[in-house]
Amino acid sequence: MNSIKTYFRNNIRQYGMVIALFLIMLLFQILTRGILFKPANITNLILQNSYVLILAIGMLLCVLTGNIDLSVGSVVAFVGAIAAVIMVDMNMPVAPAILISLLVGVLVGAFHGLFIAYFRVPPFIVTLAGMLTFRGLTMVILKGQTKAPFEKSFQAIAAGYLPGRDWTIGPFNAIALILGILFSALFIISILRGRRNKVKYGFEILPFGFEVIRIFIVVVAINWLTLSLALYNGIPIIMVLLIGLVLLYTFITQKTIFGRHIYALGGNEKAAKLSGVKTKRVMFLVYTNMGLLSALAGMVVAGRLNAATPKAGNMFELDAIASCFIGGASASGGVGTVVGAIVGALVMGVLNNGMSIMGVSVDWQQAIKGLVLLGAVCFDVYTKSKSQAA
Numbered sequence: 001m002n003s004i005k006t007y008f009r010n011n012i013r014q015y016g017m018v019i020a021l022f023l024i025m026l027l028f029q030i031l032t033r034g035i036l037f038k039p040a041n042i043t044n045l046i047l048q049n050s051y052v053l054i055l056a057i058g059m060l061l062c063v064l065t066g067n068i069d070l071s072v073g074s075v076v077a078f079v080g081a082i083a084a085v086i087m088v089d090m091n092m093p094v095a096p097a098i099l100i101s102l103l104v105g106v107l108v109g110a111f112h113g114l115f116i117a118y119f120r121v122p123p124f125i126v127t128l129a130g131m132l133t134f135r136g137l138t139m140v141i142l143k144g145q146t147k148a149p150f151e152k153s154f155q156a157i158a159a160g161y162l163p164g165r166d167w168t169i170g171p172f173n174a175i176a177l178i179l180g181i182l183f184s185a186l187f188i189i190s191i192l193r194g195r196r197n198k199v200k201y202g203f204e205i206l207p208f209g210f211e212v213i214r215i216f217i218v219v220v221a222i223n224w225l226t227l228s229l230a231l232y233n234g235i236p237i238i239m240v241l242l243i244g245l246v247l248l249y250t251f252i253t254q255k256t257i258f259g260r261h262i263y264a265l266g267g268n269e270k271a272a273k274l275s276g277v278k279t280k281r282v283m284f285l286v287y288t289n290m291g292l293l294s295a296l297a298g299m300v301v302a303g304r305l306n307a308a309t310p311k312a313g314n315m316f317e318l319d320a321i322a323s324c325f326i327g328g329a330s331a332s333g334g335v336g337t338v339v340g341a342i343v344g345a346l347v348m349g350v351l352n353n354g355m356s357i358m359g360v361s362v363d364w365q366q367a368i369k370g371l372v373l374l375g376a377v378c379f380d381v382y383t384k385s386k387s388q389a390a
Helices: 002-010 012-031 039-064 072-089 094-118 123-142 152-159 174-200 208-230 237-255 257-267 269-274 279-305 316-326 338-358 362-389
Strands: none
Touching: 012 338, 039 072, 039 152, 039 208, 039 237, 039 257, 039 279, 039 316, 039 338, 072 094, 072 123, 072 279, 072 316, 094 123, 094 152, 094 279, 152 237, 152 279, 174 208, 237 257, 237 338, 257 269, 257 279, 269 279, 316 338, 316 362, 338 362
């Protein structure tokens, strides 16, 4: 029992937000009279919040260093405008246009990283300047107008589904069912392999019975999601992209030297530097990566809207920052996970979706999301003070 208490106390941020997400979903399922969990709405929830999930992953790395990026919403609009110009006006094929758009995002991120890491300008100032600059450049490029339409293959990135929608088993999309079983098997293998490695090196582990319960809950959640999607149009392409990003950045943050250096930088920059961490390079790469993911989110937004608009990406940076803090990242840096940021983004998404279904005004939605963010940060401060006292 002591090991169980220690485990949950050490992971209270992550599990607390997962439980909160479950309770919020259950609450809105009751308040919306079952609409929230309908297959069409589940799919819509994923498509609507895909850009927040992508930005939250990149923003987490910034938050881990103890900083934020205020420019991501403007970069989303800027890259969307660039994509529209080269595809709609210049008739460039989709593949090279995507590569150019991603390169633009990398250059924007590198521009921010250069001033932050090497010129030592505070990230708040640099990214605030970037927010104003790239919003202005978006207006210049689009001349205050909306550019549309994009090719269908480009739209499919944000609003398309995996092929094989006609391949069904009864009322269910077969590919969605197969992927649900496959992901369940991979998750079980991953947990058991990780448990075996912890035993091998003498790390503390949960009792096997509790591990089985945890596996059962996650497997049920995976298959419930894929069953819901299987009853509609199958697996959205953007969902496959999101899963790939989550797996990639989880690996980077938890299994690579670069990931450990990010945590070290956020924990104590001076100590990290004295330990041999190239802190300037790490900071530069973190903000370059944020530019890359902002560009990806910009193309997703443009593809979903089938247009590039001057107002695209408005307030996206606040959604991404809030997702990280709600998901358990520490405002002082050095604490947080990719999965936690995704959970935080889903909390925001479910709140938006549930309140919209209920007809709650946008004004009240903003107020409620602000209170949720404040509560999450207060929870972070409280748990940190408790752990220091212990």
